[in-house]
Amino acid sequence: MDISVIGVSAEAEQIYRHFLRNRGDGIGSARQALDLDPDTIEAAVETLGRLALLDIDDRHRIVAVEPRIGIERLIEQRLAELNAEIRRVLAARDSISSFIEDQRQGESSATALGIERVEGLEQVRQRLDDLGFFSYKETLCLHPGGPLSRGAIETALPLDTRSLRRGLAVKAVYHPKALDDPDMAAYLREIVSLGGQIHITEDPMDRMLIFDRSVAVVPIHPKESARGALLVREPGLVSQLVTYFDGVWDAAKDLREFTEPSSDAPLLSDLERRVLAVMATADKDEIAAREIDVSVRTYRRYVADLMARLGAVNRFQAALRAKEENWI
Structure with missing residues (x-):
């Protein structure tokens, strides 16, 4: 039998039972009869007084309230509290209609194919940073142009390093023109040394990033990437873009094979x-x-x-x- 549900702890229950059996005793009798810490007894007596189970006006003559009155009153109070809580919970149903209205507005404003348009280079970089941070499996990249700027490399390297040290797979395909810049070549070698995979191809390809094979990022305009990007989440479209990436990747050469094809010894990072x-x-x-x-x-x-x-x-x-x- 547990009456803690009405606010009476196990220690308080012992003390209440003591004063029921020893009506009119002082608090000292509880200290002598019960194997409880004096501070615990004092606190429990105060709680029982607040719950109106003990009359503690005179600490030398404490009177326990008759159980059919005191316990029943606490049960009624607890039931009233529970009923009020149930009413508050049920009232939450009234909010469903307003949430449904928000959902309808979202559905009406969203494109049919789950494509989000992000304009401006800074906004795109922020979204890419967020997508990379929350990825848990892999990132895929096609980079058809020349080398990145020094600023872009300084921004990209910490992000790639963080992803690789978290255990993500990083696979990227670059055009040979990217290797013409020493800083860019050093950046790619660093990615490989950290566990990333870099392939090189001279074949034409479209710029894109894919995160966890669930979100693809492509430029709004294929030749003006600074204008913004499209974030594609539609599974059918993302699947097609992943298939396209895999085809480009398989046809490209590993960075080490491309840069030193004639070496007899294996190229190890x-x-x-x-x-x-x-x-x-x-x-x-x-x-x-x-x-x-x-x-x-x-x-x-x-x-x-x-x-x-x-x-x-x-x-x-x-x-x-x-x-x-x-x-x-």
Whole structure:
């Protein structure tokens, strides 16, 4: 039996029962009879007095109120409170019609194909930053033009680094003209060293960004990207754009293969070399990933790729073969 629902704690219940059995006793008798802290007894007596279960005007002669009166009164008060709460909850139904009206306004203002128009370069950059921050799986990029400006690189690198360290896959395709600029070439090599994947193609392609294969961003005007962008969320359209990206990606060459196609030795990024170095020594993936400052997901992706390239059946064998082939 639990009467805490009407505001009487277990300690207060003990004290109420004590004074029912010992009518007219002082508070000192409760201190002697009950195994409770004096402060607890004092607080409980005050609560019982406030609930009108004890008459505590005279602390030397405390009188317990008859249960059929005191307990029943508390039950009635609690029921009244609950009924008032139920009425407030039911009244929330009245708001449904106003929410439906808001929904109708939103549906009437939204385009049929789930396309949002964002104008202005700064506004587009802010939306891209938001989309990148809340992505959890991957970002895909097609960049048909020349190199980014130094300011754009300085803005993009921290965002890409943050995504890669969170374990997101970053895949981007660039035109060879982007490599003409030393800063741009260094930026792309840095992305690869952090675990990103960069491909190069001379084939024509359209500029776009895709986040988690659910939101695509394309320029309002294909040759004037500064005018703004269209954010596409319509699943059918996004699926077509992902298919287009995959086709461009598969036909393009890996950055390392494109820049040094004649090298006999495999081209390894600094991160790949560090992964190989810890594969045979770290007991757990979490320890290895922490040692080289990447996420566990990124570390495992690199391990799987390196094992496949080395034809190894386990990580220790992969490390040995890497040494035999002078990869490390």
